């Protein structure tokens with residue numbers, strides 16, 4: 697069975713935070729704090745999902761809902777498990793959840809230098825809308841603003857399949 701076949705996407709819970717924070721600190725130069733993740737888990741206007749492989753958390757995604765727009769704020773997969781569609785499972789489920797809640801737009805910022813993430817989002821149908829100059833406070837790097845939507849302004853379609861997880865009941 698492939699990694700993504702044995703993977704399960706579900707809602708993030710407080711007991712997940714230790715593993716989530718370990719990934720966050722390993723992956724990002726400026727990492728989110730425990731308090732930040734806790735607030736997001738508690739918030740009704742957030743989508744917080746993890747992907748679990750054989751009982752261990754292999755990645756997570758965080759997003760904020762603003763009316764008909766979902767802002768994807770964080771996504772990471774552990775370095776040793778990348779390129780096995782776990783990121784795609786997370787993003788796909790997050791989009792499905794947003795659509796269920798009435799969202800029409802999905803937007804995000806990504807560091808200009810993050811070619812892997814930009815390719816990942818492009819592959820998913822996200823398109824580059826513009827640049828936010830000096831967006832990242834830590835390094836002063838600019839952000840590329842990317843969006844995917846179901847409106848006339850952004851007609852792109854999701855270009856890779858939605859993965860069916862064996863157990864989707866945990867994901868609210």
Ligand SMILES: CC(C)(COP(=O)(O)OP(=O)(O)OC[C@H]1O[C@@H](n2cnc3c(N)ncnc32)[C@H](O)[C@@H]1OP(=O)(O)O)[C@@H](O)C(=O)NCCC(=O)NCCS
Pocket residue numbers: 723770771772773774777778779780781782783784785805806807810812813815816817819
């Ligand atoms: C971006 C990230 C979440 C992708 O997760 P992943 O599980 O490796 O991605 P997937 O396996 O679902 O990849 C889907 C597609 O994205 C593209 N992609 C992913 N990694 C890529 C890479 N290293 N180089 C080129 N394209 C890549 C490919 O098109 C891939 O499809 P393919 O494998 O069939 O060619 C992961 O690389 C990561 O955690 N990066 C560090 C954190 C980060 O930069 N987050 C984004 C902040 S905005």
